Amino acid sequence: MLPVLVVHGGAGYVPTKRSDDSISGVCSATRAGYKILKEGGSSMDAVVETVTQLENNPTFNAGCGSVLNVKGDVEMDALVMDGKTLDSGAVSAVRNIANPIQLARLVMDKTSHACLTAEGASKFAQTMGVPEVPLESLITEYSRMRWEENLAPDANPVESQMGKMGTVGAVAVDIAGNIACATSTGGLLNKMEGRVGDTPCIGSGGYADNNIGAVSTTGHGEAIMKVTLARLVLFHMEQGNSVEEASDLALDHMKSRVASLGGVVTVDPQGHWAARFSSLQMAWAAAQKDTLHYGLYTGEHFTQSIDGPQQ
Numbered sequence: 649m650l651p652v653l654v655v656h657g658g659a660g661y662v663p664t665k666r667s668d669d670s671i672s673g674v675c676s677a678t679r680a681g682y683k684i685l686k687e688g689g690s691s692m693d694a695v696v697e698t699v700t701q702l703e704n705n706p707t708f709n710a711g712c713g714s715v716l717n718v719k720g721d722v723e724m725d726a727l728v729m730d731g732k733t734l735d736s737g738a739v740s741a742v743r744n745i746a747n748p749i750q751l752a753r754l755v756m757d758k759t760s761h762a763c764l765t766a767e768g769a770s771k772f773a774q775t776m777g778v779p780e781v782p783l784e785s786l787i788t789e790y791s792r793m794r795w796e797e798n799l800a801p802d803a804n805p806v807e808s809q810m811g812k813m814g815t816v817g818a819v820a821v822d823i824a825g826n827i828a829c830a831t832s833t834g835g836l837l838n839k840m841e842g843r844v845g846d847t848p849c850i851g852s853g854g855y856a857d858n859n860i861g862a863v864s865t866t867g868h869g870e871a872i873m874k875v876t877l878a879r880l881v882l883f884h885m886e887q888g889n890s891v892e893e894a895s896d897l898a899l900d901h902m903k904s905r906v907a908s909l910g911g912v913v914t915v916d917p918q919g920h921w922a923a924r925f926s927s928l929q930m931a932w933a934a935a936q937k938d939t940l941h942y943g944l945y946t947g948e949h950f951t952q953s954i955d956g957p958q959q
């Protein structure tokens with residue numbers, strides 16, 4: 649069953665003209681992460697590489713392609729967690745870097761803290777030699793268009809975003825049985841300056857514990873934090889539920905308790921995995937036993953050889 653990698657590209661609704669790019673984006677990032685696992689690399693290396701590729705892909709709301717805040721700026725959140733030690737690293741409201749997930753990992757590896765924010769995170773990035781990139785390099789025509797649309801007095805950015813989420817995340821179990829998660833996002837469309845969502849919060853945007861499993865989440869951050877969605881999935885697994893049942897129970901609770909939709913990718917130490925969502929769509933992919941699995945709509949599950957024609 650091991651190794652295994654499961655990836656999401658955000659819960660919500662993917663406009664038809666962007667759905668092929670979303671599917672091919674999650675599939676190629678999954679291939680890259682799975683290669684690391686197959687060669688004996690760690691689950692942490694695999695999830696960070698996978699999420700880095702998705703941050704570099706302008707289709708997704710993370711890194712280049714992030715949504716803009718109300719001022720037209722990009723402020724990004726990211727989290728990694730290591731299931732062996734329960735160490736985690738996060739950055740919130742970080743600007744002018746290409747790969748927040750790599751900075752989150754540096755917070756975990758090189759500081760005694762779990763999260764750095766805003767200017768402090770930028771100063772740390774400089775100290776670590778992470779190159780500063782111009783704001784313009786993170787902004788796509790599409791994200792600027794959606795920002796402008798949502799500045800109108802009658803606009804409803806939360807409603808509009810539920811349509812198109814695009815946060816990215818990955819969970820993995822490596823050959824040694826170590827488990828990790830990584831999640832990265834530009835957050836919510838036209839959010840207030842300084843708004844921090846669920847993504848960098850342990851237990852909400854993700855969680856990993858070698859004894860239970862790992863989860864990466866996507867959805868409306870304020871709702872995800874109310875139910876600590878990632879830890880809630882793992883709680884249900886601790887109660888004896890399968891990865892699928894636990895994921896569905898947690899998503900059902902978020903829907904009934906706080907009327908919010910979302911999605912998760914989940915693994916357990918044996919290598920069972922799930923990609924579940926209550927939203928209309930979630931681009932997802934998984935790799936196990938040299939097979940690539942992927943889908944977009946509820947119930948959709950395609951498979952092909954990992955070395956087959958590029959999806």
Ligand SMILES: NC(=O)C[C@H](N)C(=O)O
Pocket residue numbers: 658659709813814815833834835836845846847865866867868869870872
């Ligand atoms: N697209 C998302 O999943 C958004 C993210 N959870 C946030 O609220 O920041």
